[in-house]
Amino acid sequence: MNIALFGYGKMGKMIETLAVRRGHQIVATIDVDTVDIDFARMDVAIDFSMPDSAFGNISKCLEHQVPIISGTTGWLADFDKAVQLCDEKDGAFIYASNFSLGVNVFFELNRQLAKMMAQLKQYSISMEEIHHTQKLDAPSGTAITLAEGILDHTDYAAWKLGDAAENEIPIHSKRIGTVPGTHTVDYSSAVDSIEIKHTAHNREGFALGAIIAAEWLVGKTGVFTMKDVLGL
Missing domain, CATH: 3.40.50.720 (NAD(P)-binding Rossmann-like Domain)
Incomplete structure (x- = not known):
């Protein structure tokens, strides 16, 4: 080719x-x-x-x-x-x-988890993405795709970079060294937390x-x- x-x-x-x-x-x-x-x-x-x-x-x-x-x-x-x-x-x-093949499986896992958690209102959702310092955009496109997958299946109205309102998903972006890409989705309640995470080891x-x-x-x-x- x-x-x-x-x-x-x-x-x-x-x-x-x-x-x-x-x-x-x-x-x-x-x-x-x-x-x-x-x-x-x-x-x-x-x-x-x-x-x-x-x-x-x-x-x-x-x-x-x-x-x-x-x-x-x-x-x-x-x-x-x-x-x-x-x-x-x-x-x-x-x-x-x-x-990334793994990230695209992670996208599907994220959507399925959002469907299961949609009725459990005691859990609040937050996201974090970490990339290398040369990455220009924030949040990452991957983080936005993850957030959109959650929005499609929950009552959240939007995502927001940084601090967010109660009906928004906060995405926290960090730029550190040469990190290829780490994305975490966290569901937290007063009694426990559920977290899914994808970590890229290289490009x-x-x-x-x-x-x-x-x-x-x-x-x-x-x-x-x-x-x-x-x-x-």
């Missing part, structure tokens, strides 16, 4: 290493200063760029009939536009706030999941999620 990488930072380089190991070829590495882009060489594109670049990258690929997956967070104000363009161009697109899980998603997407048409890729 001929893969183009939009964004060639630490994640892009990790994806390159694993993709080559899996027998794929990297035909382009594209950063903000790249001018000439040969879309004809691409079987699929993987976007781990910057929030202000992601929608443009996605749009260009869809315009040129290149399937694209994006793991860039912080651009979702334009997500509906990307979906509309994908439909108009009969393209193929996957966005995930986190491509390899994110990169591998992105490659698996790209392999799955080639030859398909539509807007998909990691639930489709993993059959969850």
Whole structure:
């Protein structure tokens, strides 16, 4: 498979290493200063760029009939536009706030726990996410996805970064050293607590999941999620 990488930072380089190991070829590495882009060489594109670049990258690929997956967070104000363009161009697109296979299982566990806890009003919910100091957005896209999974199944009205009202889920964001990503969901009452947690040990899980998603997407048409890729 001929893969183009939009964004060639630490994640892009990790994806390159694993993709080559899996027998794929990297035909382009594209950063903000790249001018000439040969879309004809691409079987699929993987976007781990910057929030202000992601929608443009996605749009260009869809315009040129290149399937694209994006793991860039912080651009979702334009997500509906990307979906509309994908439909108009009969393209193929996957966005995930986190491509880690373990995290996507964690998303499903989080939703199931929220359903079970919905009637137990004595428990209050809080969340914490910890990332490296170079991560620009807060809360993380993964934390937002977790919060939305809870909102879908409880009476909470919204999530909020930091201190929150009684009907809001507080998300506490920390930026520490080189931490790849740790996410915790806590249900606490006066008598006990229930906690689920995912800890990434390195970036390899994110990169591998992105490659698996790209392999799955080639030859398909539509807007998909990691639930489709993993059959969850």
